Amino acid sequence: MDENMQLETVVKGKGKHYAPNKFLNKIKMYGLNLGFKALHGAATLFAALKSPDLPKEQKLMIVGVLGYFILPIDLVADFLPTVGLADDAVIILKALSVIYSSITEEMKEEGHELLKKIFGEKYMPTIEYEI
Template identity: 30%
Template sequence: MSSDNYQSAYSDASFWGKAKSHAKSAGKSAMEPALKMYYAAQDPETPAWAKAVIYSALGYFILPLDVIPDITPVAGYSDDVAVLAAALAATAANIKDVHVTKAKETLARWFS
């Protein structure tokens, strides 16, 4: 599946649905970069190319068919984490302190 397909698979509703229902099983290592990028993608100052990378990665995260199924114990989210980490590295210059703060606030609510 191409990155265009992952980007077209993305929607806010499906992202929040998976994020909220799978946060504990995905863990902070998956959720933190996903949330940082989500908030960056919502920022009108984030360039279009970075949003395309972010939405592609988030589309992969929410897609039910992964390289490694999310229900697989231990390894289930490892492919998601790898995709999210690569996208985060590519778009890091566009992740602002405010995005990091919002992500940490969301994680604190989910993991407290």
């Protein structure tokens, strides 16, 4: 099974759990434990959903990925120290790699701004990287 099919299988049906307020609450509670790259990736996916230019298939995948992130019990329960968010981070980063060509600099920047608003001084990206 190719990687895109694996991702679709994991996130299938998880879109019903997605709601912007649920996503923001999960980010506030667990975001700093997610790891910077996955945290910014999640915020970038959240920003990408607003784009009228993003294809519907990609939006559906993002909703499934963010719905998976919101679920407290998934492949690895989120409340487990250290490893609880590892599967979420992998799914988020995989989704970014699948839709990379559709992600704009504006979406990345909107993700940064959202995280600065939520975490204030706690959100200090120290290294630049490419999503």
